[in-house]
């Protein structure tokens with residue numbers, strides 16, 4: 395799939411932002427006053443910036459508000475609802491802490507659940523797509539959730555919790571890659587099942603001379619050959635390096651480096667999440683032939 | 691509503707004959723012509739005198755099948771929306787723009803509600819949906835809903851533009867829910883099949899596989915079809931610009 399920068403930025407930033415909300419909502423003794431203001435400002439900046447950047451890839455933005463209509467079937471619609479509910483609930487919680495020094499614990503818990511729900515619905519938008527086998531697996535929502543919680547724990551300064559979630563996220567990430575590399579073959583869609591032709595089938599002629607929306611959006615192939623190197627870079631930046639820094643004696647500068655490294659690493663994993671995802675329509679364009687299940 | 695109807699009274703759709711299609715692209719042109727001049731946003735073309743591209747609701751691929759022995763054969767392969775019974779493109783739509791009609795099973799986009807997120811195109815395994823880059827709206831085959839029920843045009847024209855125009859008679863239109871309809875009989879007789887049945891979309895449109903070729907003379911023509919073939923290897927494509935730089939930097943690591 396084509397890795398649209400706006401969507402990658404969105405899922406990385408808002409993932410960390412909603413993760414921070416989770417910890418702010420669950421803290422037994424949350425900050426109050428100015429300290430609370432700084433934490434919530436960061437959380438809102440990340441989550442809202444993420445959500446805004448996601449609207450950049452809409453080609454008809456004036457109808458974006460209509461995306462609230464179909465929550466009964468559509469994960470994208472559910473995400474829109476979950477995000478609004480989470481942001482509003484956390485606003486009540488944040489105002490009480492910042493201006494009145496009051497800790498409305500149940501509101502915080504509710505906000506935390508809604509923030510997790512937002513990350514989950516985002517992940518399900520991708521997970522539900524059978525046509526993209528690499529995404530269509532259990533590890534996809536787990537990966538989004540663990541990375542969001544790891545980022546949130548780091549931002550809120552819970553060092554041991556952050557280390558635990560970093561380990562978990564690293565494990566899920568490896569699982570996602572390992573399983574993902576097998577999903578196309580497992581899905582069983584091949585150029586033979588796509589065309590129902592027999593023998594060794596290859597594309598003889600594309601339906602047009604240039605590119606089209608489909609080839610640009612779904613049949614992305616640049617730099618796949620670097621996937622292994624990028625995976626190593628992503629894993630080191632997102633998991634290994636922050637873990638090492640967390641184990642050192644903490645300082646604000648070190649924490650900032652750990653968080654930036656983590657976010658850069660998550661950005662890389664999300665770029666790979668899209669760039670490596672093979673859409674089955676690619677088979678009609680002669681792509682992914684090496685990924686398909688062996689012809690029967 | 692993006693919930694799918696439990697069942698549809700009719701299943702209007704197309705049957706495409708891969709044996710007779712000659713790959714002339716007449717249906718592509720007729721489809722684009724009709725659907726640019728009638729319902730909804732026109733199907734744009736961009737950069738017509740350069741690296742041309744445009745929006746199409748129907749495209750013709752061509753495939754080569756190489757048996758273990760003997761010559762390969764070419765099959766022209768028209769593809770438009772299959773109006774799936776279990777259409778994943780409909781349920782993912784957040785705005786309710788995409789829907790499947792309970793009366794005849796046609797899958798349509800309400801252009802006034804579409805926000806151009808493209809998720810439905812990602813959900814379709816067949817590549818039957820394309821965002822029009824000029825209008826910013828999702829376009830797909832309408833089964834020519836504005837022809838098939840249109841009482842202002844002669845009765846003979848009340849079928850999809852692509853079916854009406856096909857000079858080889860490779861496209862057929864009708865009700866696939868009715869086992870007695872001409873096209874249901876055609877599907878039964880020719881062993882019509884679903885594309886990507888494992889994707890679980892239950893397409894309404896059916897494809898009739900190519901008939902076996904006769905084998906006269908194949909024995910002495912089973913080598914390379916052209917002695918120049920080995921010299922025609924594809925030219926390597928190198929990414930340029932920022933991606934090219936990234937490519938080379940990663941290569942050096």
Ligand code: SF4
Pocket residue numbers: 770771772773774777778779780797813814815816817818819830891
């Ligand atoms: S072919 Fe694609 S666009 Fe058409 S109904 Fe099926 S899934 Fe939807």
Ligand code: SF4
Pocket residue numbers: 782783784785786787788799803804805806807808809810811828
């Ligand atoms: S592109 Fe339009 S029709 Fe498709 S899912 Fe988005 S809003 Fe619905």
Ligand code: SF4
Pocket residue numbers: 720721722724725747748770771830831832833834850851852853
């Ligand atoms: S039925 Fe109409 S819209 Fe669909 S492919 Fe044929 S001409 Fe195009």
